[in-house]
Amino acid sequence: FRSLADAKGSNAPLYLQLRKSIEEAVRDGVLTPGDALPSERDIAIKADISRVTVRKALQNLVEQGVLIQRHGSGTFVAPRIERVEQSLSRLTSFTEDMARRGKLVQSVWLERGLYVPSPQETMVLGLTANEMVARVNRLRFANEAAVAIERASIGASLLPNPEAVGSSLYAALAEHGNKPVRAVQRISAANLGPEDAQLLRVPPGAASLNIERVSYLPSGKVVEFTRSIYRGDTYDFVAELRLAE
Numbered sequence: 001f002r003s004l005a006d007a008k009g010s011n012a013p014l015y016l017q018l019r020k021s022i023e024e025a026v027r028d029g030v031l032t033p034g035d036a037l038p039s040e041r042d043i044a045i046k047a048d049i050s051r052v053t054v055r056k057a058l059q060n061l062v063e064q065g066v067l068i069q070r071h072g073s074g075t076f077v078a079p080r081i082e083r084v085e086q087s088l089s090r091l092t093s094f095t096e097d098m099a100r101r102g103k104l105v106q107s108v109w110l111e112r113g114l115y116v117p118s119p120q121e122t123m124v125l126g127l128t129a130n131e132m133v134a135r136v137n138r139l140r141f142a143n144e145a146a147v148a149i150e151r152a153s154i155g156a157s158l159l160p161n162p163e164a165v166g167s168s169l170y171a172a173l174a175e176h177g178n179k180p181v182r183a184v185q186r187i188s189a190a191n192l193g194p195e196d197a198q199l200l201r202v203p204p205g206a207a208s209l210n211i212e213r214v215s216y217l218p219s220g221k222v223v224e225f226t227r228s229i230y231r232g233d234t235y236d237f238v239a240e241l242r243l244a245e
């Protein structure tokens with residue numbers, strides 16, 4: 001960061017100069033994923049600029065997904081996003097997919113509990129009169145990188161206690177004998193709004209793949225209606241196609 005002191009006098013605002021020098025250090029491999037940055041105070045002293053300026057530059061880089069902040073332990077270079085190939089011909093859960101790839105799965109709860117269903121949930125899930133809906137909304141991580149936002153709705157008769165869902169929704173459904181065996185998915189491209197972008201640690205407007213999944217029990221009853229938002233720079237969906245007869 002010393003070079004910043006030398007660069008003083010350049011026209012660009014100081015926080016942008018600091019941002020650029022950190023971006024270059026990451027790009028050139030001087031700083032690698034997982035590396036801890038010095039404290040705000042140390043950077044401010046070394047670069048001879050105010051802490052407010054340092055904070056602004058770091059916050060900017062957190063918003064851009066270059067850095068991550070962990071409460072209490074500091075600022076780190078964000079984990080590298082590795083693209084994932086995902087089959088479109090097998091019905092699997094996020095936990096199963098990531099475990100197969102040897103990735104660490106983590107989730108942060110956004111919302112979980114029993115709610116009065118929306119008309120769309122009632123229709124898609126075929127809820128009975130007065131049946132509540134279990135909502136299991138999560139931000140999902142693979143190897144510490146936020147990769148997807150998932151909002152799952154399940155009829156309360158199939159998942160009466162959403163609070164008890166542990167790390168895997170499908171495992172919780174299996175415990176009730178309600179694991180889906182078939183699903184229909186719709187995939188569409190979109191651009192992330194500011195809130196979802198912030199959750200996924202990418203700039204607003206970044207590309208996403210939005211996936212709706214409706215899954216079924218062997219009886220044909222709908223189990224799950226899930227809206228997922230995947231980072232556009234993370235997933236390749238792959239399917240095997242056969243010649244139409």
Ligand code: 16G
Binds near residue numbers: 093094095169211213
């Ligand atoms: C997958 C499914 C999602 C399902 C979740 C269960 C897609 C697009 N979505 O992410 O519908 O709810 O797996 O994962 O594939 P879990 O058992 O790890 O909670």
